[in-house]
């Protein structure tokens with residue numbers, strides 16, 4: 001996927017003007033939020049589980065080389081192969097080489113954000129292969145030639161009417177008279193198409209929610225079972241995963257899985273949780289004949305010694321975006337790359353560069369909800385501030401922001417002048433306010449007043465009120 005994060009302001013404006021999109025976002029996100037809260041409330045040890053999950057990931061990251069090597073040794077012992085890939089191009093080449101060696105024509109795919117990150121579908125298509133998404137949401141956005149707009153619900157932004165339109169356009173054998181008004185009818189149509197594709201596939205690619213060092217297993221969770229068909233029916237299974245997905249033991253994996261389902265969809269556990277290890281053994285009734293793990297770094301190891309290291313604890317549950325007022329207003333496509341929302345605001349600048357993604361850490365109200373709900377307790381707002389600081393250090397801010405901050409700094413270094421100016425501004429704005437205590441417009445605040453009134457100051461500054469309170473004269 002080619003990044004378009006540098007166009008975030010225009011993307012966001014377009015999204016804000018799209019009433020249909022905003023209604024879809026409202027409906028979907030509120031459902032996720034409610035289900036997450038109910039699932040967390042039902043589990044008395046939920047907060048302790050979050051601490052445990054954070055500790056497991058911190059420990060693993062501190063010994064990442066050892067756990068990855070142990071994982072590789074176990075995969076090899078089970079008959080599989082691990083391909084170490086430093087960047088997206090390396091991972092694409094590795095996957096294409098495996099597909100070519102297998103003489104593949106059709107490749108089925110489970111949902112994988114890493115696959116989006118390396119744009120594997122475009123690469124396979126450019127080399128004459130047919131990639132077929134098998135997760136329903138991914139299948140829908142593939143037909144619509146769109147990227148996913150949410151990491152666990154790729155078609156978050158699409159209405160059922162639009163899904164029906166896409167099916168009618170793509171499924172040429174579909175009877176035009178057949179009703180597709182109900183979700184169950186859409187599901188039946190997608191299932192019939194995808195069943196055929198599962199049987200045609202020469203290679204199946206899945207992501208991995210976790211890699212287990214002690215056993216060499218890869219773990220995926222789905223609610224549709226498509227991941228299992230993708231990895232067991234074709235003769236070759238490729239697992240595409242990034243290096244930070246490893247955990248030491250199956251018990252650690254279980255802890256993370258208990259957090260993942262509750263935080264993502266509000267389920268106690270996902271409908272399908274599948275552990276795989278190596279290719280089919282002689283006594284196995286099914287499974288692939290060849291098993292490959294493509295392990296991707298793509299900038300992650302460079303984060304290890306930085307203030308962004310903790311984002312590597314992320315388990316891709318999507319809770320931060322479901323609770324983010326900015327994501328909730330503009331949706332995932334506005335972010336312009338694979339990871340939207342608060343996670344993207346921290347991870348995207350690291351993976352595609354701050355010059356491209358500099359708007360994303362600024363697309364935050366700093367309400368703190370993302371950190372509050374993150375199962376891995378990742379301090380997302382603090383890390384957005386770190387990116388803002390780097391943006392300033394690298395001179396990437398717009399000239400108007402730079403000048404505004406320089407002016408503020410000039411005043412801040414002259415406290416007497418600063419407080420006099422603040423007092424004057426507070427009184428002046430109070431006088432300009434309407435009877436309701438709000439301002440309908442203010443130079444420099446058009447982004448706010450275009451959509452809503454701006455509350456005017458009360459007439460006195462915070463310092464004045466504070467001083468009164470300390471001397472006992474205040475309210």
Ligand code: SF4
Pocket residue numbers: 263313314315316317318319320321343370373374375376377378
């Ligand atoms: S940052 Fe936290 S809340 Fe957001 S996707 Fe990752 S684990 Fe989930």
